[in-house]
Amino acid sequence: MSKLIEAKHLRRIYDDSGVQTVALDDVSLEIDRGEFVAIMGPSGSGKSTLLHILAMLDKQTSGSYKFDGKAVDTYSEDEIAKVRNKKAGFVFQAFNLLPRTTVLDNVELPLLYSNIPENKWRDMALEAVKIVHLEHRLDHESNQLSGGEKQRVAIARALINEPEIIFADEPTGNLDTKASHGLMEIIKELNEEGRTIIVITHEEEIARYAKRIIRLRDGKLEEDRVIKK
Numbered sequence: 001m002s003k004l005i006e007a008k009h010l011r012r013i014y015d016d017s018g019v020q021t022v023a024l025d026d027v028s029l030e031i032d033r034g035e036f037v038a039i040m041g042p043s044g045s046g047k048s049t050l051l052h053i054l055a056m057l058d059k060q061t062s063g064s065y066k067f068d069g070k071a072v073d074t075y076s077e078d079e080i081a082k083v084r085n086k087k088a089g090f091v092f093q094a095f096n097l098l099p100r101t102t103v104l105d106n107v108e109l110p111l112l113y114s115n116i117p118e119n120k121w122r123d124m125a126l127e128a129v130k131i132v133h134l135e136h137r138l139d140h141e142s143n144q145l146s147g148g149e150k151q152r153v154a155i156a157r158a159l160i161n162e163p164e165i166i167f168a169d170e171p172t173g174n175l176d177t178k179a180s181h182g183l184m185e186i187i188k189e190l191n192e193e194g195r196t197i198i199v200i201t202h203e204e205e206i207a208r209y210a211k212r213i214i215r216l217r218d219g220k221l222e223e224d225r226v227i228k229k
């Protein structure tokens, strides 16, 4: 398998008007294409900070980060945005759907920022909606959906650009147990089709869907192990 992510000695220090917080402290890791990784750790341990750097939404204070073989800090902001749009999909704990907007329109949203001709959008959105099994909800507005359905819309939206990797920050954080497992089954299928998945969770039973667990504590990598199935 080939390397998709190569991070060396990542540090991230937040500076809030002179108050410094070391959110990540010398974290090194590599992730191959096709892996399914869970990032775990107590609240405040640096999980979101790490995910944001890996997803190119934030930059490390020091250390190096290569995505797909290229050092991210050599890219311009425009190039980063392009790579992010083409190769990465995001799912967050808060569903971040547009209210009073249909499932289909929410799923099409990322295409507004793509070069894909508008006459292809509907079919692409339908395809993505099928993957998350929401064909029966196409014209529902997001506020008429359950939490589990909202998060599936968020996944469909993340899938629309056929991303190579999906980054999810506590995607089951607002879901009940049944909806959480339903969502993780979908994420697992995406991985089985070859997509790389990185998901933050603090629930052991959610992490068990992954094939590898990375644990952070106080910004440091505490454990990195493969889960035996």
Ligand SMILES: Nc1ncnc2c1ncn2[C@@H]1O[C@H](COP(=O)(O)OP(=O)(O)O)[C@@H](O)[C@H]1O
Pocket (backbone or CB within 6 Å): 014, 015, 016, 021, 022, 023, 041, 042, 043, 044, 045, 046, 047, 048, 049, 050
């Ligand atoms: N924008 C920010 N400004 C200042 N401190 C921050 C910021 N974001 C996170 N932190 C701090 O960095 C540490 C790690 O945060 P975070 O990565 O969000 O942890 P986690 O996702 O594991 O809960 C925490 O101490 C948090 O308070």
Ligand SMILES: [Mg+2]
Pocket (backbone or CB within 6 Å): 047, 048, 049
């Ligand atoms: Mg977090």
